[in-house]
Amino acid sequence: MIGFKEEVQLAIPALRRYARALTHDADVADDLVQDTLVRALRSQHLFNGGELRSWLYTILTNLNRNRLRSLARRPTITAIGDNDAPDASSPEAGGRDIERALATLLEDQRTALLLVVLEGLSYREVAEVQGVPIGTVMSRVARARLQIRAYLENERPMLRRVK
C-alpha cells in the first residue's frame, strides 16, 4: 500500500500545473505549491483518509484565495497576465489568448473550470474542494465557459477589469 508521503509526492506535478494555471506566474505558483506541501505534511494527522488529491487541491485553492485577498488591497493587481514576459515555451498565440481569457474570470469560476478541465476532477470532487453544492460547481463551470467564449470571440479586453 502506498504511503501518505509517496502519494503527496505523486501529486506534485499536477499541483504545479494547477497552480501555474491559477496564477500565470511560475514563481508564485511554486511558492503556493511549497506552502501547500508544508501544510499537508504538517497536517497529516488531520487528513481523514478521504481522497488525498482533493485534499491537496483544497489546501492549494484556499491558500491561493488568501493570497488574492491580500493582493486585492493593491490597485496594481489589474495587470494580471500583462506583466509576465512572453513565454518562449508557449506553443502558440492561442496559449496567450486562453491565459488572458482565464484571467478575466472570477476566482471561483476559474478554480472550478481548471479543476474540471485541467485536473480532471469530477463535479463532486470540485464541490468538496470548494465547499459548495454540486449545482454551484456546475453553474460556475457554465459561467466560466460563457465568459471565455465571449472573451475569445470579441478579443476585447473590456472585461478584464478587476472585480
Added chain:
Amino acid sequence: MKDNDLPVTDDELHAYVDGELPADRRAAVEAWLAAHADDAARVAAWRLQADAIRARYSDVAGQPIPPKLQLARMSYASRPWKLAAAAGVILAFFLGGFVGWMARDTADDVPDAFERLAAQALNAHKVYAVEVRHPVEVAAADAEHLQQWLSKRVGYPLRAPNLEAQGLHLVGGRLLPTPTGAAAAFFMYENPSGERFTLYCARTKSPNSAMHYNAAEKAGAIYWVDSNVAYVVSSAGERKQLWKVARAAYEQIEPRVSRQ
C-alpha cells in the same frame, strides 16, 4: 424512446463535455446536438477551450520538480535523527525561499508588513529577554489567566506551546503592540542556563508562508504566517537551537485549517 424525447438542458451539455453525463442520456444528447446547430457549436467551443487550457499548461506537469519542492527536504518530521544534519540544509532552503520571496514582491506592501512585524518581535525580544526583575506581566504560575487574557486581546484563541522537551519552561507573557497598532501576545521561555526564547503572535493579513529566518545584532528570529496569524520565535542562541524550538512550537500550534 421516452428519454430521448426529454429536452436536453444546458447542465446536460456541460456534463456531456465533462464526461459526467449518465450513460442513459448520452444518445439523447447526441441526437439533440445533431439537430441543434447552436448547441453543437457551443459544445465544440467548450471543447476547444478545454483543449487550449490543457495545451497551455500540461507541460508544467512534465517539468522536473525544482529542489524547493522536493518532498524529501520537508519530510524531516518523521526522522528526528536526521534533523541536526538537515538543519543547515533546511535553513538554507528557507533562506533561499525568503530571498526569492523578497525579490518577487519588492513592490508589494504585504511582505513589508510581515517584515516589520518580525522586526518588532525581535526588538521586543531584545528589550525583555535581558530584563531581570520584570521580564513578563503575568507569570507562568497564572498561565490559565495569561492565555485567556491574551486570547481576548489578540482576538483568537491562543495557547502557549509546551517546550519542556526542548528544555524550556514558560516564564510568562505580556501584551505588546504590533507595528500597525493591534495587539500581540508575547510568551517568554527560559532554559536552565538562563537562555531565553520568546514567541510573539499576532493576527495578520499576510498570506500563509513557510518559515523564514532573520538575524540582527546577535538575536535571531524564525517567523511564519499560518491562517492569518504571524508567529515569531526569537533567541540569542545558535540557529540550530532556534530552529528546533520554532519547529516544536509550530507543531504544537493547532492548525486552524481543516477539512470543512
